[in-house]
Amino acid sequence: MGRHRTLEIxxxxxxxxxxxxxxGINLHVDTEEIVSVIGPNGCGKSTVLRAIxxxxxxxxxxxxxxxxxxxxxxxxxxxxxxxxxxxQLENVFSGxxxxxxxxxxxYLLPRAERKRQIERSYExxxxxxxxxxxxxxxxxxxxxxxxxxxxxxxISPKLILLDEPSAGLSPxxxxxxxxxxxxxxxxxxxxxxxxxxxVHGVLEVSQRTYVLSMGANDFDAPSDxxxxxxxxxxxxxxxxx
Ligand SMILES: Nc1ncnc2c1ncn2[C@@H]1O[C@H](COP(=O)(O)OP(=O)(O)OP(=O)(O)O)[C@@H](O)[C@H]1O
Ligand SMILES: [Mg+2]
Numbered sequence: 001m002g003r004h005r006t007l008e009i010x011x012x013x014x015x016x017x018x019x020x021x022x023x024g025i026n027l028h029v030d031t032e033e034i035v036s037v038i039g040p041n042g043c044g045k046s047t048v049l050r051a052i053x054x055x056x057x058x059x060x061x062x063x064x065x066x067x068x069x070x071x072x073x074x075x076x077x078x079x080x081x082x083x084x085x086x087x088q089l090e091n092v093f094s095g096x097x098x099x100x101x102x103x104x105x106x107y108l109l110p111r112a113e114r115k116r117q118i119e120r121s122y123e124x125x126x127x128x129x130x131x132x133x134x135x136x137x138x139x140x141x142x143x144x145x146x147x148x149x150x151x152x153x154x155i156s157p158k159l160i161l162l163d164e165p166s167a168g169l170s171p172x173x174x175x176x177x178x179x180x181x182x183x184x185x186x187x188x189x190x191x192x193x194x195x196x197x198x199v200h201g202v203l204e205v206s207q208r209t210y211v212l213s214m215g216a217n218d219f220d221a222p223s224d225x226x227x228x229x230x231x232x233x234x235x236x237x238x239x240x241x
């Protein structure tokens with residue numbers, strides 16, 4: 001018996017209006033697994049996450065979450081069903097405080113539970129404890145990315161989708177960000193799917209990696225073997241000749 005599949009994408013073709021961007025994507029995330037998706041700018045990484053959240057059009061394939069096809073379901077119902085999503089850009093409300101952002105992350109929850117989950121956020125991320133009233137827009141890039149993660153965790157999702165959590169961060173802030181992510185499966189009982197353009201950090205915290213190229217699977221491997229692959233060395237490290 002294999003482990004239980006949290007997410008399974010089968011031959012997904014999807015895009016925007018008339019243009020098909022994903023030409024047949026296959027990937028899966030098992031229970032409490034961290035999986036990464038890497039590939040060059042424009043290859044369709046963000047579109048994969050948007051397709052899961054019901055934010056694209058599609059022409060073929062299946063997206064199974066805990067065994068049920070979620071294609072065509074409204075985004076807010078997908079969130080309520082247990083998928084958290086941190087978009088690549090504009091993922092916090094700059095003019096609002098830490099607490100207000102967390103309230104928005106938990107808007108689907110009953111009031112009392114929302115309060116409990118906000119307190120849990122401060123336990124998970126003590127950096128925010130004394131900064132509840134600070135406007136998100138005045139925080140560092142790393143703190144904002146952490147707040148965006150905390151917002152998505154408010155509903156205790158079974159799967160969380162992270163679009164370039166290291167974007168714009170220094171190596172130190174990237175390291176700290178991945179330090180927050182690596183313990184999530186065991187601590188909160190969830191699976192994690194991370195999209196990244198920069199491979200540093202994500203290969204260390206994920207068990208398996210999918211490499212995309214022009215809207216399709218290129219190859220996949222255990223993350224600790226990906227850096228040894230000739231294709232990755234060429235694409236990311238400029239070590240070819
Ligand atoms: N809303 C949209 N309407 C039309 N085309 C779009 C839309 N969003 C993205 N695209 C196109 O889809 C393709 C894939 O974009 P996507 O954002 O998924 O790439 P990506 O791999 O996430 O890139 P990056 O590493 O730069 O974030 C690109 O050619 C892009 O121009
Ligand atoms: Mg992207």
